[in-house]
Amino acid sequence: MPPPAPSLPHRALQGCGRLGAAPRKFLQGLGSAAWLAGLAFRQLLRLRMDQVGVVAEQTLLQVRFTALQALPLTLLAALLLGGITLLQVFGQLSSFGAEAYLSQLLARLVIRELGPLLVGIIVIARSGTAIAAEMASIQLSGEVDALSATGVDPVQFLLVPRVLGGMISVFTLVVFFDAAALLGGFAVAALRVELSLPFFLEALGQALGGRELAITAAKALLFGALVPLLCAGFGLRVGRSSTEIPQAVTRAAVISLVSVLLASAFLSVALYG
Amino acid sequence: MDEAILVLEQVTLLGEAGAPVLREATAQLSPGAKLCLAGPAGAGRSCLLRPTAGRILLAGVPFESLAFQHPLIRRGGLGWVPTSGGLLVNQTLRANAALPLRFTRKHSKASAEEEADRWLAALGLSDRAHLRPHALDPTDRWMGALARAAALGPDLWLVDRPPGALDPTEAQRAARVLQEASGAVLTAFEGPDPGGSRWILAAGRLSVEESHAT
Numbered sequence: 001m002p003p004p005a006p007s008l009p010h011r012a013l014q015g016c017g018r019l020g021a022a023p024r025k026f027l028q029g030l031g032s033a034a035w036l037a038g039l040a041f042r043q044l045l046r047l048r049m050d051q052v053g054v055v056a057e058q059t060l061l062q063v064r065f066t067a068l069q070a071l072p073l074t075l076l077a078a079l080l081l082g083g084i085t086l087l088q089v090f091g092q093l094s095s096f097g098a099e100a101y102l103s104q105l106l107a108r109l110v111i112r113e114l115g116p117l118l119v120g121i122i123v124i125a126r127s128g129t130a131i132a133a134e135m136a137s138i139q140l141s142g143e144v145d146a147l148s149a150t151g152v153d154p155v156q157f158l159l160v161p162r163v164l165g166g167m168i169s170v171f172t173l174v175v176f177f178d179a180a181a182l183l184g185g186f187a188v189a190a191l192r193v194e195l196s197l198p199f200f201l202e203a204l205g206q207a208l209g210g211r212e213l214a215i216t217a218a219k220a221l222l223f224g225a226l227v228p229l230l231c232a233g234f235g236l237r238v239g240r241s242s243t244e245i246p247q248a249v250t251r252a253a254v255i256s257l258v259s260v261l262l263a264s265a266f267l268s269v270a271l272y273g
Numbered sequence: 274m275d276e277a278i279l280v281l282e283q284v285t286l287l288g289e290a291g292a293p294v295l296r297e298a299t300a301q302l303s304p305g306a307k308l309c310l311a312g313p314a315g316a317g318r319s320c321l322l323r324p325t326a327g328r329i330l331l332a333g334v335p336f337e338s339l340a341f342q343h344p345l346i347r348r349g350g351l352g353w354v355p356t357s358g359g360l361l362v363n364q365t366l367r368a369n370a371a372l373p374l375r376f377t378r379k380h381s382k383a384s385a386e387e388e389a390d391r392w393l394a395a396l397g398l399s400d401r402a403h404l405r406p407h408a409l410d411p412t413d414r415w416m417g418a419l420a421r422a423a424a425l426g427p428d429l430w431l432v433d434r435p436p437g438a439l440d441p442t443e444a445q446r447a448a449r450v451l452q453e454a455s456g457a458v459l460t461a462f463e464g465p466d467p468g469g470s471r472w473i474l475a476a477g478r479l480s481v482e483e484s485h486a487t
Binding site for chain 2: 061143
């Protein structure tokens with residue numbers, strides 16, 4: 001006899017359960033990242049002096065991949081974005097005769113918001129996905145167990161360098177991104193209005209204080225730690241099949257993107273709002 | 274009498290399919306003993322350190338499955354050679370073999386790599402020391418894991434079977450390294466002491482067979 005069809009209230013409850021699945025997965029990802037962050041911090045403090053060199057080598061490798069190899073793409077994106085943003089803003093400001101505020105507006109937009117956010121997105125696309133795939137692959141092939149069994153702490157050897165490398169890389173990329181975006185903006189502005197570089201730099205200096213730069217640095221360091229933690233967490237949670245690797249990578253990229261967007265919005269509202 | 278390096282107390286193991294492959298087994302391995310863990314394929318030899326019940330003691334200290342936070346392991350006292358080799362894919366064979374020495378034995382990079390090179394040469398892998406695992410065949414990865422374990426000079430070797438048949442030269446080199454090891458050796462294949470004692474894992478039971486040389 002076929003099982004009875006589920007009743008309407010039962011189906012409604014099932015529908016509600018499905019609605020909650022996405023936020024639940026998002027919160028699971030954040031919880032896992034917070035747990036890994038605690039673990040990474042604890043194991044970082046437990047590193048012996050003789051182990052620091054091994055971890056530093058791995059950190060440098062991560063910086064090379066995440067920052068150095070991403071630099072051309074980041075600079076290109078920043079130059080174009082600075083120029084395009086200025087073009088859009090210029091039309092609005094010139095209709096009010098307020099071209100003098102161009103550099104201030106550009107500086108605030110790029111340094112406060114666009115720099116950390118777009119660098120975060122570039123790092124998720126290039127390095128976050130790579131970290132998730134690498135972690136999933138080494139988990140499946142038994143390398144994590146083999147490391148542990150030979151006395152090498154996988155958190156110290158695999159996770160700590162990726163988090164430190166991510167923080168150093170995102171911070172560095174944000175500095176380059178902001179500089180290139182402002183330069184791109186200046187180049188476009190100089191084509192449209194009489195604008196000298198000393199005047200542009202002076203206006204930048206007036207628009208930006210130590211607080212802005214500190215908040216941008218804090219955002220960069222936060223995103224730099226968050227992306228590797230989330231991506232490593234999703235990668236390490238694969239079970240037994242290699243078909244789980246692409247799923248883990250997709251999930252890691254999506255959750256990282258949502259987290260970076262939310263964190264950026266939250267920090268901006270809390271600190272500038 | 275020396276304390277046993279490995280003790281199984283009422284150990285139950287689950288196989289890949291989730292069915293018990295070993296029920297409440299008790300056995301112990303003395304320091305320096307060379308033993309073969311025999312049994313049919315799928316009998317559960319590869320998951321010896323993942324018991325679902327019972328207790329495993331390494332050098333007298335209980336071992337928590339999966340955690341690997343054990344004093345013997347933290348000081349590099351376990352030579353673990355899985356069938357896949359378990360080598361890190363983003364490191365060369367030399368770096369893989371040297372890594373545990375640098376991490377657990379405070380060796381400098383140069384001295385760890387020198388020691389790694391010595392064991393890679395003993396196992397005939399000198400010409401492949403600069404390669405990463407994906408460029409090696411499965412047997413070489415297993416031999417590389419053997420070199421990594423040998424470089425540590427562990428108190429206990431747990432050596433799973435190689436991924437395929439070793440050619441006579443490779444088999445001879447591997448057997449020599451295991452024979453000359455000062456620690457206890459438990460292999461999941463006919464290892465360094467073909468006529469010696471064996472643990473036989475079959476039909477959910479572990480039995481000990483003393484020397485079976487004819």
